[in-house]
Amino acid sequence: MAEVEIVELYELHYSDLKLLSSGSSSTQELERLETVKTNIMEALGPKGPGLLSICGLTNASILRRNLLPLARNLALLNPDHRKRIFKEHNLGSDVSLKNPDRNVSSFAMQLRYVQGLESTQSNVSSRVGGLTDSDQDHVDVDVDKTRQLPDYEYKNLGNTFKELGFCMMELGLFLARICDRAIGGQELEQSLLESRTAKGRLIHYHSTLDNITLKEAVRKGGFSKKLDNHRRDREHCMKSEHVQTEHVNMDTNCHEVGFWGIHSNLWQQWHYDYGVFTVLTDPLFILSSYLPENKWEEQYAFSCDQECPSPSGHTYLQIFDPNKNRVRMVKSSPGSFIIQVGEAADILSKGKLRATLHCVRRPIKFENLSREIFVLFLQPAWNKTFSISDYPLDNCNLAGQCSGVPDAENHNSKLSEEIHKIIPQLSFRLKDGMTFAEFSRETTKQYYGGSGLQSNK
Template sequence: MEERLLEPEIFEYGDLLQLVTRDQHDDDAINVSLLARFMHALGPAGCGLIAVRNVPYLVSSRHFLLPLARFLALSSPSVRSGILKEHGLGTDVSFKNPDRSVSSFAAQFYFGKDQRHAHCSQIMESEGANSRSNDWKMKEDVEDFHNELHQLGSIYKRLGKSMVDVGLLVARICDMAIPGVQLEETILEACTAKGRLIHYHSLVDRLFLKAFSSSNICKPNRRKKVNQVTGGPTSVVTEASVCKDMWQDWHFDYGIFTVLTVPMFLNPLDIDLNRVDAASIDLKKSRVETSDSVRGLEPNAFHKHIGLKVLIPLDGCMAFVNVPPDCLIVQVGECAQILTGGKLQAIAHCVCRPPNMSDISRETFVVFLQPAWHKQLYWSGSSVDQSTSSHSAKDFNSSEQNSLESKIPALDSRWKNGCTFADFAKETTKQYYGTSGIQSTK
């Protein structure tokens, strides 16, 4: 099957704000056209995701925050535990397994029903559209790095809340276009959203963690470097031979919206285990800002995409997504598809490793917006169209159809009309990742 590049519709944050604050009787052709483009992009004839540019806090916060995902993932347990506790962060993965492909640092964002989209306007007025004005500069020395690390929690929460506001803004626009749908109210009823700062490990990271684990967490005067851990039974070559070509397998997000930053790709330099244990890794040298190239490698190393691969609902073709780094991505989840009666379309996706690049890691920040646990999920409309609501890999005319069918449980096997979100989430998690789940690692 021929793969292609998908460049989603990009919307200006300010334009979307104006769209929700316009007069209800305003039939301005520009706003009508904007709303039509917006809904087309998120519907079954589109690709199920959009990009939003010029979001407050985004550029500077992304620049600061994403490299810290790798730092936290490779820190010793004692250092990492202290940092997470200081900043009110947790994790939803086990750090005991050095072969893990992902490290995640999570927090809950709480908000009240009075939040709505108005908060977005207040941010725009107080900060201005250009978030570069308050950019943080990464420091080269240990003392400055420690000082910047103290901002981790505040920047994590500020960026996360800004992303929640973008999700609420998208929900309000969908409510405008689909009479009777209350996606914004459904999100607000939950009063919480989950944030995840994610480090997708390179194969070199895995070697590093194994060496780190076997060295009793960096004893003094024991200085090993990542690029030296290649002898013996474990090496990049042997790791690559048993590692999947994906960081995350095919799936649908099951919430309402997933809001995420465009990832950074990092290539590690020589990293001293003692320096990592002392929380003094030189992030400036290991950070790469662009999403389509890596320092020291050919410019088109990633073929101008961000590692996110999707199945486009309309024609069943696979495509790699390309979005500029100064944008947020908003992706439709299965609950939004259910609650809108298929007018919004969830999209199957996976996260791919760059081919033949064992030293590349991927960093991103994600916020999941979902209903309250007790929310009952009814298909919007008088009847449920099983051909639309029970999507799975079999809906796509793909040469990989048989393979994908074995990885993605059908929606109607996890959701029953009127079930609660808690039941839907539990059954979805069970069928994907439970002991007998399709993608279980046990």
């Protein structure tokens, strides 16, 4: 069996992103920056993976470090307590948090571009500096003090959510401007500015232990105080003797599922994002275990949470590469940010950018590993009209098929066929003159209606 390929993303430094987007540089820099621009377009274009990473954002990385651990805390909160936190920080959710069988918990907020641009220009640097100092205090906070202030760890939740979102918004706008200049025109950047808003999502991908915890709470008729306060009792946790960080053979993992079982063992099902760009943080992983001395009915009320590096060394974001007709695992540098092309960018660029078909795989050998990530979705205004008169109709995204003739004996070809059975063809979802609102509505309908194969997305 061929090994599953790891794709190490093209890494763009934030300083080069700013220089290229500003259009001003010294004569000595012009040749180097032209090479950087070429590399960007190759990474995001039809022959590339459709995504790249951006490094060198120290302040944003601090915000990421403050925010991501809160995703799991929010997912396991007593619903009434969580509702109070939501109201205080203007958060909502686009998944049913009442469903104990859910694979993910998502906490969302709409972010306005005007606020974001003002923040990135004047307020973020000073604010991040303040968070850096307080972050040290948060890490070593006294347990008694925390008990006295039950919402202490969520004190800066709303502000941190917005500030990280604004930083990532800036990355997307800069990249859109660079792509526009390479393609010719201003349609990508203008389509984002006209939308005026972006959606931020703080996402917790559940471990097996998380799901058992939630089901146990439902079985008992509600969340106990022990479950609600489990993080405040972390000092009583014993370090798990079963923490595993060895490298995982992802080829083995993939083939354990088999190409007929691609709908299972995924945190998030195969799909295209239908906006312009999706900006993602490098994920944070948390490994949880219960105290062995707890009684059976209490063992999931207290858990020992340990942040850990990715067991396999990659992000567990998985893409399908139509050029190679195979699945590839995405690897990025710690603290970096990933930008991924959506279908709207593919359409607006006339196929010069390629939307990324992707999913998030659950690691088989690490049942109690959870994954925390913050995502920003940048999309056109709802009334943006799509014209496909000069879109390449033989583009694989429009047809919803991969190039090449499937080989019945080839595992990758069979996997490709199975993946594309659950992906509604773009040609069936998009008509000439359709607005982005109509396109998103039809896309949602076809993903979630009918066969229901996308129900765990």
